[in-house]
Amino acid sequence: MKAGASKGNAVRQLSQLLRIEQEEVMCIGDKGNDLTMIEWAGCGVAMANAIPEVREIANFET
Template identity: 55%
Template sequence: MIVRSEPHFLEVLNKDAGKASALAELAALLNIDSENIMAIGDNENDLSMIEYAGVGVAMGNAVDKVKEAADFITKSNAESGVAHAIRTYLNK
């Protein structure tokens, strides 16, 4: 699999490797259902992880593909978007 995560970054990965497969392995090890996982990302290399998680969150500065796949769009990196997303879901 080939992913362009930045204008000057080209990532070449095994088709079975990625953030979603790593997250799935960890979830299985810890006996956590994917519906109980929040994944937060901003670029195409985060897409599979966001789709795998029960709650997929795109950063405010994320690329459009990630925003379209996400369940929720938080604030940008510069605005502490990760903290905002976690607080939002913990306060539900």
């Protein structure tokens, strides 16, 4: 995988291309590879079965 590649960077780049503000982005995840994405999003959501690290940084849990 390319250095610096992450779901967070991917969502950031996509939102820039689509001209969507960070505050308008919601990301949902449950595993460690979702941490950067949930942390970057304006609204981060952890699944109920998420690892503790994801649940800690999420704004909401579902």
